[in-house]
Amino acid sequence: MDQQFLHCAVPLSPAVDARIPVLHKIDLIVVRLPFVKPFATSVHTWAVKEALLLRLESDGVVGWGECVADPDPFYASETTQTVRHIFKEFLLPQLKPGLTIGELLASWSPVRGHGMAKAMVENALLDLIARQQNRPLHALLGLSARRIQSGISLGIQESIPALLDAVADAMRRPYHRVKLKIMQGKDVAWVRAVREAFPDLCLMADANGDYRLEHAPILRELDAFNLTMVEQPLSYSDIVQHAVLQAGLATPLCLDESIHDLDDARSALALKACGVINIKQGRVGGMIESLRIAALCQHAGVDVWSGGMDETGIGRAFNLQLQTASGFTLPGDTSETARYFSEDIVDQAVVLADDGFIALPEGPGIGVTVLEDRVARYTLERESIP
Numbered sequence: 001m002d003q004q005f006l007h008c009a010v011p012l013s014p015a016v017d018a019r020i021p022v023l024h025k026i027d028l029i030v031v032r033l034p035f036v037k038p039f040a041t042s043v044h045t046w047a048v049k050e051a052l053l054l055r056l057e058s059d060g061v062v063g064w065g066e067c068v069a070d071p072d073p074f075y076a077s078e079t080t081q082t083v084r085h086i087f088k089e090f091l092l093p094q095l096k097p098g099l100t101i102g103e104l105l106a107s108w109s110p111v112r113g114h115g116m117a118k119a120m121v122e123n124a125l126l127d128l129i130a131r132q133q134n135r136p137l138h139a140l141l142g143l144s145a146r147r148i149q150s151g152i153s154l155g156i157q158e159s160i161p162a163l164l165d166a167v168a169d170a171m172r173r174p175y176h177r178v179k180l181k182i183m184q185g186k187d188v189a190w191v192r193a194v195r196e197a198f199p200d201l202c203l204m205a206d207a208n209g210d211y212r213l214e215h216a217p218i219l220r221e222l223d224a225f226n227l228t229m230v231e232q233p234l235s236y237s238d239i240v241q242h243a244v245l246q247a248g249l250a251t252p253l254c255l256d257e258s259i260h261d262l263d264d265a266r267s268a269l270a271l272k273a274c275g276v277i278n279i280k281q282g283r284v285g286g287m288i289e290s291l292r293i294a295a296l297c298q299h300a301g302v303d304v305w306s307g308g309m310d311e312t313g314i315g316r317a318f319n320l321q322l323q324t325a326s327g328f329t330l331p332g333d334t335s336e337t338a339r340y341f342s343e344d345i346v347d348q349a350v351v352l353a354d355d356g357f358i359a360l361p362e363g364p365g366i367g368v369t370v371l372e373d374r375v376a377r378y379t380l381e382r383e384s385i386p
Protein backbone atom coordinates (compact mmCIF):
# COMPACT_ATOMS: atom_id res chain seq x y z
CA MET A 1 0.00 0.00 0.00
CA ASP A 2 1.18 3.50 -0.82
CA GLN A 3 0.31 5.37 2.37
CA GLN A 4 1.44 8.83 1.21
CA PHE A 5 -1.94 9.40 -0.44
CA LEU A 6 -3.74 8.80 2.84
CA HIS A 7 -1.96 11.70 4.49
CA CYS A 8 -1.06 14.32 1.89
CA ALA A 9 -2.72 17.72 2.24
CA VAL A 10 -4.96 18.93 -0.58
CA PRO A 11 -5.85 22.58 -1.14
CA LEU A 12 -9.34 24.05 -0.73
CA SER A 13 -10.90 26.19 -3.43
CA PRO A 14 -11.03 29.92 -2.59
CA ALA A 15 -14.81 29.60 -3.11
CA VAL A 16 -15.05 28.27 0.47
CA ASP A 17 -14.67 31.89 1.65
CA ALA A 18 -17.71 33.14 -0.32
CA ARG A 19 -20.66 34.06 1.89
CA ILE A 20 -24.24 32.85 1.58
CA PRO A 21 -26.55 35.75 0.66
CA VAL A 22 -30.05 36.30 2.02
CA LEU A 23 -32.34 33.97 0.07
CA HIS A 24 -35.74 35.42 -0.80
CA LYS A 25 -37.09 32.43 -2.67
CA ILE A 26 -36.24 28.72 -2.65
CA ASP A 27 -37.91 26.36 -5.12
CA LEU A 28 -37.54 22.65 -5.76
CA ILE A 29 -38.58 21.82 -9.31
CA VAL A 30 -38.82 18.42 -10.96
CA VAL A 31 -38.48 18.55 -14.74
CA ARG A 32 -38.95 15.68 -17.14
CA LEU A 33 -37.29 15.90 -20.56
CA PRO A 34 -37.63 13.09 -23.08
CA PHE A 35 -34.33 11.71 -24.36
CA VAL A 36 -33.88 11.72 -28.12
CA LYS A 37 -32.96 8.04 -27.75
CA PRO A 38 -33.16 5.78 -24.68
CA PHE A 39 -29.82 5.27 -22.90
CA ALA A 40 -28.98 1.65 -21.98
CA THR A 41 -26.36 0.50 -19.47
CA SER A 42 -25.69 -2.88 -17.84
CA VAL A 43 -28.07 -1.94 -15.02
CA HIS A 44 -30.98 -0.05 -16.56
CA THR A 45 -32.34 1.78 -19.62
CA TRP A 46 -33.51 5.36 -19.17
CA ALA A 47 -35.94 6.87 -21.73
CA VAL A 48 -36.53 10.23 -20.03
CA LYS A 49 -34.43 12.58 -17.96
CA GLU A 50 -36.18 13.37 -14.72
CA ALA A 51 -34.15 15.93 -12.81
CA LEU A 52 -34.64 17.72 -9.51
CA LEU A 53 -33.61 21.38 -9.80
CA LEU A 54 -32.97 23.84 -6.99
CA ARG A 55 -33.73 27.49 -7.77
CA LEU A 56 -32.40 30.09 -5.31
CA GLU A 57 -33.30 33.76 -5.64
CA SER A 58 -31.67 36.69 -3.87
CA ASP A 59 -32.48 40.32 -4.71
CA GLY A 60 -33.67 39.35 -8.18
CA VAL A 61 -30.60 37.24 -8.99
CA VAL A 62 -31.27 33.54 -9.54
CA GLY A 63 -28.86 30.62 -9.08
CA TRP A 64 -29.56 27.06 -10.20
CA GLY A 65 -28.46 23.62 -9.07
CA GLU A 66 -29.29 20.32 -10.73
CA CYS A 67 -29.36 17.12 -8.74
CA VAL A 68 -27.91 14.12 -10.61
CA ALA A 69 -30.01 11.56 -8.73
CA ASP A 70 -32.52 9.61 -10.78
CA PRO A 71 -36.05 8.86 -9.59
CA ASP A 72 -34.81 5.26 -9.21
CA PRO A 73 -31.87 3.82 -7.23
CA PHE A 74 -30.38 1.85 -10.17
CA TYR A 75 -27.23 3.92 -10.71
CA ALA A 76 -26.82 5.19 -7.14
CA SER A 77 -28.61 4.72 -3.83
CA GLU A 78 -29.79 8.35 -3.71
CA THR A 79 -33.03 9.18 -5.54
CA THR A 80 -34.86 12.44 -6.19
CA GLN A 81 -37.09 11.63 -3.21
CA THR A 82 -34.22 10.92 -0.79
CA VAL A 83 -32.58 14.15 -1.96
CA ARG A 84 -35.77 16.11 -1.30
CA HIS A 85 -36.00 14.59 2.20
CA ILE A 86 -32.33 15.18 3.09
CA PHE A 87 -32.44 18.71 1.68
CA LYS A 88 -35.52 19.80 3.60
CA GLU A 89 -34.82 18.07 6.89
CA PHE A 90 -31.05 18.27 7.24
CA LEU A 91 -29.32 20.59 4.75
CA LEU A 92 -31.73 23.51 4.45
CA PRO A 93 -31.80 24.24 8.23
CA GLN A 94 -28.04 25.01 8.05
CA LEU A 95 -28.42 27.37 5.10
CA LYS A 96 -27.92 30.64 6.99
CA PRO A 97 -27.09 33.98 5.36
CA GLY A 98 -23.61 35.23 6.26
CA LEU A 99 -22.10 31.76 6.68
CA THR A 100 -19.23 31.02 4.34
CA ILE A 101 -19.54 28.10 1.95
CA GLY A 102 -16.76 26.40 3.92
CA GLU A 103 -18.71 26.83 7.18
CA LEU A 104 -21.85 25.50 5.50
CA LEU A 105 -20.06 22.38 4.23
CA ALA A 106 -18.59 21.83 7.72
CA SER A 107 -22.08 22.16 9.25
CA TRP A 108 -23.24 19.36 6.93
CA SER A 109 -20.50 16.95 7.99
CA PRO A 110 -22.77 15.07 10.46
CA VAL A 111 -24.92 14.14 7.43
CA ARG A 112 -23.24 10.96 6.23
CA GLY A 113 -23.16 10.47 2.49
CA HIS A 114 -25.92 12.06 0.38
CA GLY A 115 -23.36 13.69 -1.89
CA MET A 116 -25.97 14.23 -4.60
CA ALA A 117 -28.18 16.26 -2.25
CA LYS A 118 -25.22 18.28 -0.99
CA ALA A 119 -23.95 18.93 -4.51
CA MET A 120 -27.32 20.26 -5.65
CA VAL A 121 -27.33 22.89 -2.91
CA GLU A 122 -23.64 23.79 -3.21
CA ASN A 123 -24.06 24.15 -6.99
CA ALA A 124 -27.03 26.50 -6.68
CA LEU A 125 -25.27 28.65 -4.08
CA LEU A 126 -22.04 28.90 -6.10
CA ASP A 127 -23.96 29.81 -9.26
CA LEU A 128 -25.96 32.43 -7.35
CA ILE A 129 -22.88 33.98 -5.71
CA ALA A 130 -20.93 34.06 -8.98
CA ARG A 131 -23.88 35.71 -10.75
CA GLN A 132 -24.17 38.28 -7.96
CA GLN A 133 -20.47 39.07 -8.42
CA ASN A 134 -21.03 39.12 -12.20
CA ARG A 135 -18.20 36.69 -12.85
CA PRO A 136 -17.98 33.16 -14.17
CA LEU A 137 -18.11 30.26 -11.76
CA HIS A 138 -14.63 29.06 -12.71
CA ALA A 139 -13.25 32.44 -11.53
CA LEU A 140 -15.05 32.09 -8.19
CA LEU A 141 -13.46 28.63 -7.90
CA GLY A 142 -9.99 30.08 -8.61
CA LEU A 143 -9.75 28.55 -12.09
CA SER A 144 -9.03 29.99 -15.54
CA ALA A 145 -11.15 29.61 -18.66
CA ARG A 146 -10.11 27.12 -21.30
CA ARG A 147 -11.74 25.09 -24.03
CA ILE A 148 -12.99 21.68 -22.94
CA GLN A 149 -12.31 18.30 -24.52
CA SER A 150 -15.35 16.33 -25.62
CA GLY A 151 -16.26 12.71 -25.14
CA ILE A 152 -19.22 10.56 -25.98
CA SER A 153 -20.71 7.68 -24.01
CA LEU A 154 -22.53 5.16 -26.20
CA GLY A 155 -25.18 3.10 -24.48
CA ILE A 156 -25.46 -0.62 -25.09
CA GLN A 157 -26.68 -1.14 -28.64
CA GLU A 158 -28.89 -3.82 -30.18
CA SER A 159 -26.13 -5.37 -32.27
CA ILE A 160 -22.47 -5.00 -33.23
CA PRO A 161 -23.36 -3.37 -36.61
CA ALA A 162 -25.53 -0.84 -34.76
CA LEU A 163 -22.61 -0.14 -32.43
CA LEU A 164 -20.23 0.38 -35.36
CA ASP A 165 -22.71 2.82 -36.89
CA ALA A 166 -22.96 4.74 -33.61
CA VAL A 167 -19.16 4.97 -33.33
CA ALA A 168 -18.84 6.10 -36.96
CA ASP A 169 -21.43 8.77 -36.26
CA ALA A 170 -19.47 9.98 -33.20
CA MET A 171 -16.25 10.13 -35.21
CA ARG A 172 -17.85 12.41 -37.78
CA ARG A 173 -18.45 15.13 -35.14
CA PRO A 174 -15.46 14.53 -34.10
CA TYR A 175 -15.35 13.52 -30.41
CA HIS A 176 -11.98 13.24 -28.63
CA ARG A 177 -12.85 9.89 -27.16
CA VAL A 178 -15.54 7.26 -27.35
CA LYS A 179 -16.80 5.26 -24.38
CA LEU A 180 -18.68 2.03 -24.92
CA LYS A 181 -21.00 0.68 -22.30
CA ILE A 182 -20.36 -3.04 -21.90
CA MET A 183 -22.02 -5.87 -19.97
CA GLN A 184 -21.59 -9.60 -19.63
CA GLY A 185 -22.13 -11.16 -23.07
CA LYS A 186 -21.70 -7.83 -24.87
CA ASP A 187 -18.03 -7.20 -24.20
CA VAL A 188 -14.94 -8.71 -25.85
CA ALA A 189 -16.40 -9.31 -29.33
CA TRP A 190 -18.07 -5.89 -29.32
CA VAL A 191 -14.92 -4.03 -28.27
CA ARG A 192 -12.83 -6.04 -30.75
CA ALA A 193 -15.16 -5.09 -33.60
CA VAL A 194 -14.90 -1.39 -32.76
CA ARG A 195 -11.12 -1.53 -32.35
CA GLU A 196 -10.68 -3.34 -35.70
CA ALA A 197 -12.85 -0.78 -37.49
CA PHE A 198 -11.28 2.24 -35.71
CA PRO A 199 -7.65 1.37 -34.92
CA ASP A 200 -6.62 4.89 -33.83
CA LEU A 201 -9.70 5.81 -31.84
CA CYS A 202 -9.27 6.90 -28.20
CA LEU A 203 -11.53 4.17 -26.84
CA MET A 204 -12.64 3.01 -23.39
CA ALA A 205 -15.30 0.72 -21.92
CA ASP A 206 -17.63 1.16 -18.93
CA ALA A 207 -19.23 -1.86 -17.26
CA ASN A 208 -21.17 -0.08 -14.48
CA GLY A 209 -20.25 -2.86 -12.07
CA ASP A 210 -21.52 -5.82 -14.09
CA TYR A 211 -18.59 -8.19 -13.40
CA ARG A 212 -17.12 -10.05 -10.45
CA LEU A 213 -13.53 -11.04 -9.75
CA GLU A 214 -14.20 -14.49 -11.20
CA HIS A 215 -14.62 -12.76 -14.57
CA ALA A 216 -11.01 -11.50 -14.54
CA PRO A 217 -10.06 -13.73 -17.52
CA ILE A 218 -12.73 -12.00 -19.67
CA LEU A 219 -11.60 -8.56 -18.55
CA ARG A 220 -7.97 -9.52 -19.27
CA GLU A 221 -8.97 -10.21 -22.88
CA LEU A 222 -9.74 -6.48 -23.17
CA ASP A 223 -6.00 -5.80 -22.73
CA ALA A 224 -5.60 -6.68 -26.43
CA PHE A 225 -7.53 -3.61 -27.61
CA ASN A 226 -5.41 -0.70 -26.38
CA LEU A 227 -8.23 0.81 -24.32
CA THR A 228 -7.40 3.99 -22.42
CA MET A 229 -9.22 2.45 -19.46
CA VAL A 230 -11.92 0.04 -18.32
CA GLU A 231 -14.37 1.82 -16.04
CA GLN A 232 -15.97 0.30 -12.94
CA PRO A 233 -15.91 -3.37 -13.93
CA LEU A 234 -16.70 -4.58 -10.37
CA SER A 235 -19.26 -3.66 -7.74
CA TYR A 236 -20.41 -0.07 -7.26
CA SER A 237 -19.24 -0.14 -3.65
CA ASP A 238 -15.91 -1.91 -4.04
CA ILE A 239 -12.33 -0.63 -3.98
CA VAL A 240 -10.27 -3.60 -2.68
CA GLN A 241 -11.35 -6.12 -5.33
CA HIS A 242 -10.58 -3.56 -8.03
CA ALA A 243 -7.03 -3.40 -6.60
CA VAL A 244 -6.75 -7.18 -6.93
CA LEU A 245 -8.08 -7.05 -10.49
CA GLN A 246 -5.85 -4.10 -11.46
CA ALA A 247 -2.73 -6.00 -10.36
CA GLY A 248 -3.39 -8.57 -13.09
CA LEU A 249 -4.46 -6.20 -15.89
CA ALA A 250 -2.38 -4.07 -18.25
CA THR A 251 -5.25 -1.67 -19.00
CA PRO A 252 -5.77 1.02 -16.34
CA LEU A 253 -8.99 0.68 -14.39
CA CYS A 254 -11.12 3.77 -13.78
CA LEU A 255 -13.31 4.05 -10.70
CA ASP A 256 -16.64 5.86 -10.97
CA GLU A 257 -19.46 4.61 -8.72
CA SER A 258 -16.98 3.59 -5.95
CA ILE A 259 -15.73 7.16 -5.40
CA HIS A 260 -18.07 9.17 -3.19
CA ASP A 261 -15.60 11.63 -1.71
CA LEU A 262 -11.95 12.52 -1.16
CA ASP A 263 -11.49 9.70 1.35
CA ASP A 264 -12.60 7.09 -1.19
CA ALA A 265 -10.11 8.56 -3.67
CA ARG A 266 -7.34 8.39 -1.05
CA SER A 267 -8.14 4.71 -0.40
CA ALA A 268 -8.27 3.87 -4.11
CA LEU A 269 -4.91 5.52 -4.79
CA ALA A 270 -3.23 4.00 -1.73
CA LEU A 271 -4.44 0.52 -2.73
CA LYS A 272 -3.56 1.08 -6.42
CA ALA A 273 -7.12 0.10 -7.27
CA CYS A 274 -7.20 2.25 -10.43
CA GLY A 275 -5.13 4.34 -12.79
CA VAL A 276 -7.86 6.88 -13.48
CA ILE A 277 -10.77 8.41 -11.54
CA ASN A 278 -14.04 9.61 -13.01
CA ILE A 279 -15.11 12.61 -10.94
CA LYS A 280 -18.82 13.28 -11.09
CA GLN A 281 -19.23 16.54 -9.22
CA GLY A 282 -22.92 15.84 -8.74
CA ARG A 283 -22.12 12.56 -6.99
CA VAL A 284 -19.11 13.43 -4.81
CA GLY A 285 -20.78 16.32 -2.99
CA GLY A 286 -20.12 19.18 -5.39
CA MET A 287 -17.51 21.30 -7.11
CA ILE A 288 -15.32 21.95 -4.05
CA GLU A 289 -14.93 18.26 -3.14
CA SER A 290 -14.35 17.50 -6.84
CA LEU A 291 -11.48 19.97 -6.98
CA ARG A 292 -9.92 18.38 -3.90
CA ILE A 293 -10.11 14.92 -5.50
CA ALA A 294 -8.62 16.33 -8.70
CA ALA A 295 -5.77 17.96 -6.74
CA LEU A 296 -5.03 14.70 -4.91
CA CYS A 297 -4.98 12.76 -8.17
CA GLN A 298 -2.74 15.35 -9.81
CA HIS A 299 -0.31 14.96 -6.90
CA ALA A 300 -0.43 11.19 -7.43
CA GLY A 301 0.04 11.47 -11.20
CA VAL A 302 -3.38 9.88 -11.75
CA ASP A 303 -5.56 11.24 -14.56
CA VAL A 304 -9.11 12.37 -13.87
CA TRP A 305 -12.02 13.28 -16.09
CA SER A 306 -15.52 14.61 -15.60
CA GLY A 307 -18.27 12.06 -15.87
CA GLY A 308 -21.74 12.88 -17.05
CA MET A 309 -25.14 11.88 -15.73
CA ASP A 310 -27.07 12.84 -18.87
CA GLU A 311 -27.74 16.18 -17.25
CA THR A 312 -29.89 18.99 -18.61
CA GLY A 313 -28.03 22.11 -19.73
CA ILE A 314 -27.70 23.21 -16.09
CA GLY A 315 -25.70 20.21 -14.86
CA ARG A 316 -23.82 20.07 -18.16
CA ALA A 317 -22.69 23.69 -17.62
CA PHE A 318 -21.37 22.83 -14.13
CA ASN A 319 -19.38 19.94 -15.64
CA LEU A 320 -17.85 22.32 -18.20
CA GLN A 321 -16.87 24.81 -15.50
CA LEU A 322 -15.27 22.01 -13.45
CA GLN A 323 -13.14 20.85 -16.35
CA THR A 324 -11.26 24.15 -16.42
CA ALA A 325 -9.28 22.73 -13.45
CA SER A 326 -5.82 21.57 -14.48
CA GLY A 327 -6.15 17.99 -13.18
CA PHE A 328 -8.80 17.17 -15.79
CA THR A 329 -6.34 15.82 -18.33
CA LEU A 330 -8.59 13.33 -20.13
CA PRO A 331 -11.69 13.96 -22.24
CA GLY A 332 -14.81 13.40 -20.15
CA ASP A 333 -18.44 12.53 -20.84
CA THR A 334 -19.43 16.02 -22.03
CA SER A 335 -21.11 15.65 -25.40
CA GLU A 336 -23.46 17.66 -27.54
CA THR A 337 -26.86 18.54 -26.12
CA ALA A 338 -28.59 17.44 -29.34
CA ARG A 339 -27.59 13.81 -28.64
CA TYR A 340 -29.81 13.88 -25.58
CA PHE A 341 -32.55 16.46 -25.96
CA SER A 342 -34.37 18.04 -28.87
CA GLU A 343 -35.03 21.03 -26.61
CA ASP A 344 -33.07 21.96 -23.49
CA ILE A 345 -33.90 24.33 -20.62
CA VAL A 346 -30.90 26.66 -21.13
CA ASP A 347 -30.16 29.18 -23.88
CA GLN A 348 -26.89 27.65 -25.14
CA ALA A 349 -26.61 24.09 -26.33
CA VAL A 350 -23.27 22.29 -26.03
CA VAL A 351 -21.86 22.09 -29.55
CA LEU A 352 -18.49 20.79 -30.74
CA ALA A 353 -16.14 22.98 -32.76
CA ASP A 354 -14.57 21.43 -35.86
CA ASP A 355 -11.64 20.21 -33.76
CA GLY A 356 -13.96 18.55 -31.24
CA PHE A 357 -13.44 21.09 -28.44
CA ILE A 358 -16.29 22.74 -26.53
CA ALA A 359 -16.22 26.47 -25.87
CA LEU A 360 -16.89 27.46 -22.28
CA PRO A 361 -20.10 29.54 -22.13
CA GLU A 362 -19.07 33.08 -21.26
CA GLY A 363 -21.87 34.46 -19.08
CA PRO A 364 -21.72 34.90 -15.30
CA GLY A 365 -22.16 31.90 -13.00
CA ILE A 366 -22.36 28.67 -14.94
CA GLY A 367 -22.30 30.74 -18.13
CA VAL A 368 -25.67 29.76 -19.56
CA THR A 369 -29.06 31.36 -18.97
CA VAL A 370 -31.83 29.12 -17.70
CA LEU A 371 -35.01 29.64 -19.73
CA GLU A 372 -37.77 29.74 -17.15
CA ASP A 373 -40.56 29.30 -19.72
CA ARG A 374 -38.91 26.07 -20.87
CA VAL A 375 -38.47 24.95 -17.27
CA ALA A 376 -42.19 25.58 -16.76
CA ARG A 377 -43.03 23.60 -19.92
CA TYR A 378 -41.21 20.52 -18.65
CA THR A 379 -42.13 20.86 -14.97
CA LEU A 380 -43.77 17.87 -13.30
CA GLU A 381 -43.84 19.36 -9.87
CA ARG A 382 -42.79 22.60 -8.20
CA GLU A 383 -42.51 23.19 -4.46
CA SER A 384 -41.78 26.60 -2.98
CA ILE A 385 -40.06 26.38 0.39
CA PRO A 386 -41.46 28.97 2.77
Ligand SMILES: [Mg+2]
Nearest residue numbers: 206231232256
Ligand atom coordinates in the same frame (compact mmCIF):
# COMPACT_ATOMS: atom_id res chain seq x y z
MG1 LIG B 1 -19.40 5.17 -15.39
